[in-house]
Amino acid sequence: MSYNDNAICIQNISKCYQIYNNPRDRLKQFVVPKFQQLLGRDRTQFYSEFWALQDINFEVKKGESAGIIGRNGSGKSTLLQIITGTLTPTTGQVSTQGRIAALLELGSGFNPEFTGRENIYLNGAVLGLSKKEIDNKFDAIASFADIGSHLDQPVKTYSSGMMVRLAFAVQVQLEPDILIVDEALAVGDALFQKRCFRQIEKLTSNGVTLLFVSHDQESVRTLTNKSVLLDRGKQIKTGLSSEVLLDYRRLLHEEESKFYSSLAEDITLRSQSTTFKEKDELAVEEVTSVTHLNSQQETLRSDKLSFGEGEATIDGVELYNSNGENVNVFNPGEDVRIRVHFSIHTDIDKLNVGIRIRNKEGVKIYSWGTLNQDMFKISKGSKENLYWNKKFLKGSKDYVDLEFNCSLGSNLYEIQASVSHEETPDYFSQRILHWRDEAAFFHVHVIRDEYFFGGLTDLKMIAKW
Template sequence: MSSNDIAISVADLSKRYEIYDAPRDRLKQFLLPRLNRLVGLREKQFFNEYWALKDVSFEVRKGESVGILGRNGSGKSTLLQIVTGTLSPTSGVVTTQGRIAALLELGSGFNPEFTGRENVYLNGALLGFSKEQIDDKFDAIASFADIGRYLEQPVKTYSSGMMLRLAFAVQVQVEPDILIVDEALAVGDALFQKRCFQRIEKLLSDGTTVLFVSHDQESIRTLTNRALLLNKGKAMSWGLSSEVVLEYRRLLHEEESAYFSSLAKDLVERAQVSKESPPPISIDDAATEAVEVVDATNPLSARSERLSFGDGEVKVIQVETLDKEGNPCSMYYPGEKLSVRITCESKADVDRLNIGIRIRNKEGVKIYSWGTLNQDMRARFMKSDSPVFWERTFSSGERFQVILECACNLGVNLYEVQASASFEETPDYLNQHMLHWVDEAAFFQVTMRQNEYFFGGAVDLRMSATW
């Protein structure tokens, strides 16, 4: 690939911060190493090292949209500040080509004493535009920001949402070569977020390179081509956005499991100290002693382990899409019955389960998610006498099936079925613990008999016309 095709190149990038226990240590670090060098003594370090980034490397092609994922403190904001040039690296090289517009810390680059109008011209000048060029763009900026008379008020009187509107309007209307967004859109209202995403998509279609940081996994999946996962300052995964998002969810799950395991261990230790009777075995404890057996007849066991994660007290063994007669089927017409049969196996004595699915189209957009708990919640609300799946108990080694059914009111496309088995501490999705999640558990396609029944879009809303 030619270097002219690369918008952002990051090579062996590291950033170190020096953490001092007391102010006097900073003075010691400034003076004593120099004195030690003069008299030939060994230098002593008076600070603790904190590496916000460590040996991060990646390249972004021109016109590409790349997402940055990671937990708080993983180094995302540090990376973006170095790319924009507002922070210097400890080591490594960052090379960019073209004008960069960045939405990092909300309101950065604004003078709080200036009016919104004055800050538009200030930001334009910082981006290299003349007053005449900003004059030509000002009406478009004011229209997109849509803050009315507040444009003539000092920025220090703005709410966070108004600040975002003005900042984003300036950055996107100056038509940057590289746009960097660091979670700033999270403070905007839903309608403004929609306008922002539409504008970002237009910039992408016009060839702008986008570096996008967000905790919204669906936005990363749908808005970006590739993604980088950072963990404790190191690059943990780099590749297609859908694969990196799965790695991110697996990381979150592992950290959550470690947290709850430490809580359980602490409870057991306290119980032993107080000489109380031992606590009952939880499904987490039982799973620790459960022996994993690879089932050669399991269609999903041959799939790559990278497509699934979970603690394993319940395993999703097989996922099938069926027609109205219950036969395996992978092709549907709108309105036909769609059944998804999920076969699971319990590895421990468990209850309070939820078996669910998520349906995505080939573009990665989530179309629908639903599970047995949704039906249980409805039954509880209606005070129905129908059985509640959440109350069922399953024994270790027991296999069971759940069939989820609906009318296939979907548009023409290829669809992926993701399946999951989760432990729900409460019957309301508020305390969920993932036991097994499988991406690409099944696929099906929807086609259409255009002469018989036709509509456009992602779903069939069953509209009718009157006159």
């Protein structure tokens, strides 16, 4: 691949910040080392180093859509600022080709004292457009922003939603070669977000390079082809968005497990109700239990399509039609039964067995589990026959059938299966015991002569006249 094929090229990018305990140390760092150097002495360092980014390398081809994901503080925004040129890297080099439009921090690039109209011309001039070119695009920008008479008011009077409307409208209507979006759309309302995503898809289909940062995994999966996972300033993985997002979910799960483990350890240390002998016995049991679970976790991690804490595992998923036949092809209108098999590795209750269905484009079609049914019963005042109340013994195996009438459009569908522990029957306190991607697949074929429709799902539409 030639250099000219890349819209963005990141080579060994690192960013280090100097952290000072107090302002005096900053002054000492400015003066003292210079005198020490003149006197031939070793120079004293009055600061500690914080590496926001370390050795980041990736390329984005022209017309490609790439995502950057990671937890808060992983270095995503720092990397984008380096790419756009508003921040200088400590080491490494960034190369970009084409005009960049960046939607970074809310209101960045706007003069708060100027009106919205004046800021449109200001941003256009910064991007290298003449006044005539901006005049030709002004109506389209104002229409997309849809902020009415506020366009002639100072930007400092805008709400966050109005600010992002204007910022996005300016950037996308000025026809950039590279569009960079960093979480800013999260403050917009649902209708505006829909319009933004539609506009992004239009731009990418026309060959615009997209660099997209969001915590919304579905948006990253849908809008991007490849992704980069960052954690604590380091590049964890680069690859297909679907694969990188799985590693991201695994990372979040492991961090959550560490958090709850630290809470449990703290509670244990604070407990004064047991004797030293009892504590020693409990410690032995805990070490044995943790060793066993860690062994299970290592086994799970060896499977790139699954993760979890290991108290239960998904053994497999099967699909049946209304005749009880094990099949993988369905027509709209047919009954589908998804059977999720699982094993229990410790005495446990408060379980939820669920599935998620995606089409081959990676769009989530539906997610549901036994807890959804339990929650509905509880909302109606009934607490009888709740799956959440079932108790499972170590070594047992079981399955759950999840049934629905197929109203999906023609496509290939993936089933992701999971078993989780829900401390409360409301999804607010969840631990994933085992999650499995690509647990099963099935096809839906629309019979053109009998039952034909287009789209993701059948809305059971009728015509009247």
